[in-house]
Amino acid sequence: MVTRILLLLSLLISSQAALALDNLTASVDKNPVLAGEYFTLTITAEGKVKGTIPDVSALSQNFVTSPVSTSSRTSIINGSMTSSTSWQVQLVARTPGEYTIPAFEVDGAKTQPITLNVVAQQDDEQSKDIFVKATLDSTNLYVQQAGLYTVKLYIGQDLLDGQLSAPEAEGATVTQLGKQQEEYEIVDGRRYMVITREYMLQPQRSGDITIQPPVFNGQVREGYRRMAVSAVAEAIELTVNPIPSEHADNWLPSEYVNFSAEWQPQDTNVTVGTPLTRTFTLTAVGVTKEQLPELNMEEVEGFRIYPDTSERKQITRDGKVISQLLVSFAYLPQRSGEFVLPEVSLPWFNTVTKRQEFATLPAKNITIKADPNQSKTVAPTSSSESAASALTDSATTAETTVQNHIPQWLWLITALGYLLWLATVVAWWLFHKARPTAKPLAQAEVNQPRNMGFADAVKKDDPQAFYQALLAYLHQQQQSLSDWLKTQPSEVQSQVHALQASLYGKGTGEINLKSLYQALQKAEKAHLQQQSTTPLDSLY
The missing domain is CATH 1.10.238 (Recoverin; domain 1)
Structure with a gap:
């Protein structure tokens, strides 16, 4: 009995020793690989691991990476237990060159670095089945100036599924604009389905910035087979100019700015108390709607000025980002007279001429008239008017005296007329009572x-x-x-x-x-x- 217990303990000890981490390796399924082609990196640990996942964050510096997938396997053969754990990650290199996949560490064990060769795709018929193009409206921008980055994916095969990554640029924000568009184009006599995406790119620092292009990875049908395909666009180098120190306080970089205003009503010759609405429209190319400055009106003596409505818009047209601000103010005149509203001026930086300019609305002349409906002061009564009033009073008194001697037959006619009027009123009341009442308002x-x-x-x-x-x-x-x-x-x-x-x-x-x-x-x-x-x- 003791012998059996000792034998069981020895088996357990040997099995635990077998489960300890014994070896750690890393390998790729392709080498060399094509630029824009996905390949698989596999890290394998022989023996027991403590649930640790290798840190693969360093790969994102040179490759587009997918999430890490984990698989484990345990087997017992002739009383000997073996265990292994594998981690796999999909990688793709955007540009050709020689890269080094670094060493990875798990539970104190390390893999050997891998030298990977990435070669450019050949411009043949196979590579023309699916390809990606990327363009930037301007490769020379200022800090915070908006550029339009356009991506077009050309698909000439029967696509089953696929993913198109977003562009990346260190030192700049990249935001997709709207939804993607799908259409068909003919390129070199071949019809392609084209998927277009637009991104707004805003550099946040000066210097040179490399825009890493998007990568496509998917599957197509070729005959009765499913084939994996991939494609990548070319990287774009961007030069970013700094903000001039003298314009830092009111920085609005644009290649075109338009500033206008409209009055409602258009005729500004109005009376006191009649409100006027002044609507300003500010349009700028190459900036976001959030970058457009707030408009504040100066106080004008004789007027009360109140903000009314405000709206911001942003569109893309002809490869440009266009933003617009609409602001309305209510002007309420308090007294009559001639008034001059001061000019309104907005500074902006012209990215074409590379100097500061001003969008200006000239001063406005407004005539305010007195309200004719206001009560007027009663003028003193003249002596002639007093005399006329006295004559009128005398005539009224005389008329009253004459009416005191009205004959009795005239009184009879008056009474009959009164009775006839009273009968008419009663008939009218009965008629309206019989009519259906109007439905009350809800x-x-x-x-x-x-x-x-x-x-x-x-x-x-x-x-x-x-x-x-x-x-x-x-x-x-x-x-x-x-x-x-x-x-x-x-x-x-x-x-x-x-x-x-x-x-x-x-x-x-x-x-x-x-x-x-x-x-x-x-x-x-x-x-x-x-x-x-x-x-x-x-x-x-």
């Missing part, structure tokens, strides 16, 4: 502003949220704030102006949001009731 229609967040803003006493709800409501109605105010009663206009002054002006007074909300509901209800009244109702 509560949701009368209180349309309620759904836009007004009630919550009033409850929280949040003027900013109330103003944003008002802008959202007008946007839903497809109206601008200035046009809408023209149709509102003076009570609503004055309270909205007070709200704007508290948010964007120098006003510090308290705003009664509840009162303003009730005034908006009252005005909206009156507007809806006026729309629901038919021409036939007005006759009665």
Whole structure:
């Protein structure tokens, strides 16, 4: 019995020794390989490992890498136990040359480095089945200037599946623009399916930057076989110029900038209290929409100026990144007279002429007229007017005296006319009572502003949220704030102006949001009731 126990212990000890890490090797399935062709690196550990995964991060400096896959195998033959663990990673080199795959370490054991030869693909018919082209609109940019990087994958075979990696550039941000496009082109008399992707590239430092091209890896059908294919574009060298120190505070690099403004209404000869809307449009080529500067208007004596709407857009056209900013301001004249709005100037750096320029809007002359509907001061009554008034009073007194002697038959005619009028009123009342009553307006229609967040803003006493709800409501109605105010009663206009002054002006007074909300509901209800009244109702 003791002998059996000792024999079992010896077997366990020998098996544990057999499971210890004995050997660590690394190999590739192809050498040499073609540029843009995937190959497999395998790291194998003979014996027991502690679950450690080899660090392969150094490979990303020279290769495009896939995730690491792990497999294990254990076997017992004639009482002897063996174990092995393998790690595999797919690699591809973008450019030809001689590369060294470094040594890897697992549990204290190391592999031997591998020298790999990468050769250029031959320009033959086979290599023309699938290929990738990459272009950059300009290879000489400034820091933060946007360039358009375009990738085109040409596929001339029956594609089963595939992956196209993104370009990489150390020292620059690369962002894909929109979705990829698919179309067909004929190249050298052969039809290809072309997949196009556009990327915006923005260098963040000066100097030389190498744009590592995208790599395609996939499978195609050739007859009844599935074949692995791969392709890679050529790398592009980019020269990045630094930001000139004298323009660092207002840096806007572009090859073209356009700055314009429009007035609504176009006729700027308006009366006091009539709002004007001024919409600025700033367009720049070669920058992102986030790089466009904010527009702030200077205070003008005699006006209250409030921001209205703002919108930023970005598109690509003819290989260029084009951004646009639209900003509207409401100008509310406070008194009559002649006014001059100062010019608006924006500095920008012309990347073509390599000097600073200014996008300028000239000063604007505006004439504000007094409101003719304002109440006028009553002039003192002259002596002649007093005399005329006295004569009128005398005539009225005389007429009253004469009417005191009206004959009785005239009183009888008057009484009959009164009875006839009274009968007409009763008939009219009975007729309207018999008619079906008009359907009341739906509560949701009368209180349309309620759904836009007004009630919550009033409850929280949040003027900013109330103003944003008002802008959202007008946007839903497809109206601008200035046009809408023209149709509102003076009570609503004055309270909205007070709200704007508290948010964007120098006003510090308290705003009664509840009162303003009730005034908006009252005005909206009156507007809806006026729309629901038919021409036939007005006759009665």
